[in-house]
Amino acid sequence: MKKNKKIIAILVAVSLLTGCPSTNSNKEKQDEDYYIKDTNAFNILISQYANNIEQIWGPKEVLIAGPKDYVQYEDNLKTRVHINFVSGVITIETMAESPIDNLKEAIVSTLLMPEPVDIIRHDKISQDLSEEPFLYNQVLDQEHQPIRWSGRANNFADYVLANNTKTRSSGSHNIAYVEIKLVPNHINQRARKFLPLVTEASNRYFIDERLILAIIEVESAFNPYAVSRTDALGLMQVQQHTAGRDIFKLRGKSSEPSRKFLLDPRNNVDMGTAYLSLLKTKYLAGINNPISLRYAMITSYNGGAGSVLRTFSNDRNQAINIINSMTPQQVYRKLVTSHVSQESRNYLIKVSRILDNK
Helix, strand or coil, X not given: CCXXXXXXXXXXXXXXXXXXXXXXXXXXXXHHHHHHHHHHHHXXXXXXXXXXXXXXHCCCCCECCECCEEEEEECCCCEEEEEXXXXXXXXXXXXXXXXXXXXXXXXXXXXXXXXXXXXXXXXXXXXXXXXXXXXXXXCECCCCCECCCHHHHHHHHHHHHHHHCEEEEECCEEEEEXXXXXXXXXXXXXXXXXXXXXXXXXXXXXXXXXXHHHHXXXXXXXXXXXXXXXXXXXXXXXXXXXXXXXXXXXXXXXXXXXXXXXXXXXXXXXXXXXXXXXXXXXXXXXXXXXXXXXXXXXXXXXXXHHHHHHCCCCCHHHHHHHXXXXXXXXXXXXXXXXXXXXXXXXXXXXXXXXXXXX
C-alpha cells in the first residue's frame, strides 16, 4: 500500500468554461471574483478537515475523497473506508483498540450502503431494503455471489477478516486493514446503472451516447459522488459557478445549481450533456466535419472552447476556417501537440482512446 502520498481532495478538476468567449468583460470579472471567494472558502473548510485527520493519522496519512476516490471516516476519524474507482480496490483500515470489531462494522456498512454517505459517518447505516446497495454486483463474496442482504455481508466480512487482515505501521501508529477487490469489470457495472440517464440525455440534446459515456469514464470512473478541490461535482464533474450557471442562464434562471442538485446523477448527466450541446451549437458552431467537431468538443469540455480555438488562431472566425481546411486527423494532431494545456491534450487522448474501443 502506498500511503505516503497525500490525496488532498476534494482535488483538482478543471474549470469547464475557462477561455470561452465572453462579450461582457466586467461581468466575467465579477463572476471570477465570486468564484474565487466561494472556492477559497470551500478550500479552507477542506484544509481544516484535513488538519483534523492529520492530528490523528499523521502528516503522511491524510486521505480525502477525490473525483475517482471515495473516502469516508467513522469512529471519531479512527476508521476509514477508501474506494478507488480506477484500481477497483476497497481499503478499510482502523487505528481503533478493537480493530476486528471496527473493521467488521465498516465492511458490512460499506457493502450495504445504498449510496456513499458524508465524509464523516456518525451513525450506523440502516439498510433500506427497497434500495439496491451501491456496490451490488461490484463485489462478489467467497462463493462468487453478489451481496444484497446483511446476512451475506456479515458472512463475507467474517471471511475477509479471517483470511485477509493485515497490519502496517505509520510513525507511532499501528494500523489494521483489509483490502477487497471489486470485480474486474467494475467500471462497466457502474456504467450500467447510469446508462438509462445517458440515453435520455443523448436523445434530448442530440449528443452521441458513446461520447457522454467516455467523458464520464475519464472524469469520474462512474463515481456519482465525485468532488474535486475546484468543486467540480458528480459523474461529469460539472461546476456550479461556470458550466452550471451557464446552463441555468439558458433556462431562464439567474441562480446556479446547488451542490445537492449536481450530485444527483440524473441532474448531473443532464447538465453535463447540455454543456456539450452548448459547445456544439454555440461556442464551436461553424466547424463542419463532425469528427473534427467532436475533437474540439472533447478538448473544450476540459479546457474551454476559447483555448481550443486559440490553438488555431486568436481570431475566432479564422480559427473556424482553419479547422475546416484541415482533415480530422490534422485537427487531432494539432490539439494534442499544440494546445496550451498538457492536461487538455491528455484529456483528448484518453477520451478518444475510449471511444475508439467502444
